[in-house]
Amino acid sequence: MRGSTRRSLAVLLAVVAFMASALTATAAVGTVSAAARANTARAANPDRPANAAVPKRHVVAYDRYSLKVDGERVMLWTGEFHYFRLPSPDLWRDALEKIRAAGFNGVSLYFHWGYHSPKPGVYDFTGVRDVDRLLRVADELGLYVVARPGPYINAESTGGGFPAWLKNVPGRARSSAPGYTAAYRDWLSHINPIIARHQVTRGGSVIVYNAENEYAANTDAAYMQDIQNKARADGIDVPITHNQCCDASWTPTWASGQGAVQIPGVDDYPQSFNCDTPGIWGTWGPGVTERLRDDAPVYAAEYQAGSVDVNSAGFDKCRELTGPDYMKVFYKSNLIASGATMYGYYMAFGGTNWGWLAQPNDVGTSYDYGAAITEHRQLTTKYDEFKRQGYFVTSVAPLTRTDPSTAPVSDNAAVHTEARANPDTGTQFVLVRHADRSTSTDESATLTWTTPDGTYRVPVRVKGRDAEILVAGYDLGGQRLAWSNSEILTHAHIGGKDVAVLYGGAGTAGATVLRYPSAPKVKVLDGSVRSSYAAGELRLDYTHAGLARVLISDGGRRPLLLMLGTDESAASFWRAGTSAAPVLVRGTSLVRSARATGNAVELRADLAEAGDVEVFGPASSRRLVVDGRAVPARVTPSGSLLGRAAGPRPVRLPDLTGWRTRTEAPEAQPGFDDSRWTVADKTTTESPIKPKNQPVLYADDYGYHYGHVWYRGRFTATGAETSVALNAVTGKHGIYQAWLNGRYLGSAAGGVQADTDDPVNPDPGRGDFPIPAGLLKKGEKATLSVLVGNMGHNDDWVATDIRHKQPRGLTGAAIAGARGLISWRIQGAEGGEDVADRARGPLNNGGLFGERAGWYLPGRTGGPWAAASPAGRRLAPGVSWYRTTFRLDLPKGQDVPVALRFGGAEDARYRVLLFVNGWNLGQYIPGRPQRDFALPAGLLRERGHNTLALAVVAEQSATVGPVSLVAMANHRGGVLVAPVPAPER
Ligand code: GAL
Secondary structure, eight states: OOTTHHHHHHHHHHHHHHHHHTOOOOOOOSOOOOSSOOOSOOSSOTTOOSOOSSOOOOOEEEOSSOEEETTEEEOEEEEEEOGGGSOOHHHHHHHHHHHHHTTOSEEEEEOOHHHHOSBTTBOOOSGGGOHHHHHHHHHHHTOEEEEEOOSOOOTTBGGGGOOGGGGGSSSOTTSOOHHHHHHHHHHHHHHHHHHHTTBGGGTSSEEEEEOSSSOOSSOOHHHHHHHHHHHHHTTOOSOEEEEESSSTTSSOOSSSSTTOOSEEEEEEOTTTTOTTOTTOOOTTOOOOOOOOOTTSOOEEEEEESSOOOTTOOOHHHHHHHTSHHHIIIIIHHHHHHHOOOEEEEEEEEOOBOOTTOBOTTTOOSBOOTTOSBOTTSOBOHHHHHHHHHHHHHHHOGGGGSOEEEOOOEESSTTEEEEEEEOTTTOOEEEEEEESSTTOOOEEEEEEEEEETTEEEEEEEEEESSOEEEEEEEEEETTEEEEEESSEEEEEEEETTEEEEEEEEOTTOEEEEEEEOSSOEEEEEEESOEEEEEETTEEEEEEEOOSEEEEEEEETTSOOEEEEEEEHHHHHTEEEEOOSSSOEEEESSSEEEEEEEETTEEEEEEEBSSOEEEEEEOOTTOOEEEETTEEEOEEEOTTSOEEEEEOOOOOOOOOOOOOOEEEEOOGGGSTTOOOTTSEEEOBOOOSSSSOOSSSSBOBGGGGTOOSSOEEEEEEEEOOSOOOEEEEEEEOOTTOEEEEEETTEEEEEEEOBSOOOTTOSSOSSTTEEEEEOOTTSSOTTOEEEEEEEEOOOOOOOOTTSSSTTTTOOOEEEEEEEETOOSOOEEEEEOSTTTTSOSOTTTOTTSOOOOHHHHTTTTSTTOOOSOOEEOOSTTOEEOSEEEEEEEEEEEEOOTTEEOOEEEEEOSOTTOOEEEEEEETTEEEEEEOTTSSOOEEEEOBTTBOTEEEEEEEEEEEESSSEEOOOEEEEEOOOEEOOOOOOOOOOOOO
């Protein structure tokens, strides 16, 4: 990301906006009417079960309030997920099921151009890149998809999603320049048809299409328009959106004129990315999504749900910065202030920058993001808050069409109210929060609230950093809710009665008023609830504690089971659709799906431990089956089924022993045969950054785009050489190392950003290496060997080329005292752009000798390795490898996310590339926040033999580790994960 640059660019953008406003043309405006005919509704209902075999076609339309599918309004509540950060297709289902179970009815998906394309014209959509499969899973789960294929996506991913070969394409990226145009059209020609066949209009799940990404700097309206024309030509017929950066002050917003989209959205990151100060709120504003068009819904395209860790505070701090209290205050405030009905929470699950996927200036291997679902696929208290809000917004349909309305009057100035109402039903939604968002005092107030059912005095309380949305005048199933000062979690018609769950802060007073034509029977089944009936109104008073249950019957309406809980007990509920009514479940750590058959309810559920499982299902339910095993169960007075399900078996992971080692870097030796390396003699480059001296040594210019590159420079010595001066640009945290005639000269930090004339750092990545006396002899050939790490490519957030076309590798080389030219050769990943290991793809490998020789692969050791464990063994500077194997035998039907943990000194000067069964699962750098590296099942064989290979690049003599396997969790349940096919040798 851009961190601090985000705000400082506002001025620049104002100028750009002014220029853009001079360009006017007609926009593609209007309602999309899909080619397809309306069919069975498949829309607002959050309980849509898996799609039937025959795809149904639907009409997608919208108005100023919301999207509509077959005329039915949709609250689009999505979480962002990056398939490229979870390289195990079976685990896509795990992540998407968890996203759905949190109450999301959709998922926002970036598609990463560079992940699929190693070379111009070459695309791969197989294996871990099989996005058709990803969209099939979304279809099966009934999740709507916001498809975001860029071409530029940012996402803190290498090149912001651009393939690195684009650095060699003439013409500014993100513009109408012909070279770039041909390139991005080719990408869209590949990805659009895949997206198109999964549109809702063709029976799939893609409901909108996002053109470009935060395109606000140096914009080119013809380009923006062309992306959309291309999408239409490729069969995209759902509405097109865009995600405007930051807020609507950034222009153009693409709401009108050439390049305008139908549903312009806005990104909002109100908390900033300062994870080191999680207590400071709203650094980047109040986070209220602006309306950009009168004829389209308000769309919170990316709303902050985690953070980049720009200050290296660790992702747990980011989770705190964007924790449940922030979510309550900002998400609920935004819902009421903006009336948005389309949301994308960034991120729901962040994942892993495996291989060289990271954009190195903002992130390392982990893209955990402090998200609701951790990198190790675990659910957090943020997940609970998503559930509370997601179940609410997808259950209470009147929220899909609201206008601002008169808010109840608070008798305490410290308590702020704000309201919206549905013009058709009159249902009111009232936000209650501190007037000053940053305070956390305990405030009580009485609201004078004029609802559709009368005027009431309603007690409320805001305790700590908190916000509530209260509802009045709502036809809750067959009931009439006059008002409640408890919030609604969800409700459904289950087993012949309405079942509703309301909740409030533990210890606070709750009151709910329901209307009945005649006095109903009220039976308190659990907890302490007082009731009174007068003048058609049943009033219930209680304190939010545990989970109270009240059965209300007769009174002229169908029965209601009302459950009144706390934040915690509300979050213990799971709601899952079946082919008939939904079920509600308590007691499990997750419910993935449910089926009601005859008198049985079958759950696919996860359990962290043995415990009670309670199911509110069809009245006929007598049998409970959890993960295929019958659970003895009885019917409770609430009409639910209660049984006790088993937990997981304990697991123990093996110690890592039997290590073998091998030292490499023959490239550093003068006699090494480099005759098959690429001659580096170019004199020009497409990069706007020009080299300090000739020739151009940029790795990308020779087709070596990812990981390490080696250089060998030959020259005839004068004997008077005194020092070597190098510059290398690597991206943040990168290093490079130099050898002269086999003698190690040392290492230096690589540059981050070589601007053409950057006053702050005019000489990026500079390293000066004195030449030891006597090393070079007059008239003799000498060899300078340089190993440069490439940490990944910069983004192109400002669309200038100055960032993403930054060089990688050497940008300058001079030897003081030398005469004559150095002749250079370069070597990178095996095959260059013709990637040798196609299954693992272009981002898996660089050009270390051991990588080129296949030492990272399970079946290719290439010669003798010596027995030696990393512990207690000092490595010389340079490159060494360790390998070992281990067997796992994790119990079937359990989900045990495994990580590789590095211990050891923080100040050690080495880094490790870790390969599991040939997959590059990241880079450990001592002193950086990350010590645990996710080893996703599918790449890791949970029941089988595994090979671990560590490539250690040491700047100084160092001891690696200790290294161990850790179980990050243990659940009964999970999804079936097949090994991801990839060559062993
Ligand atoms: C947004 C951008 C995303 C990501 C995010 C920060 O502005 O669109 O791709 O970079 O910021 O994580």
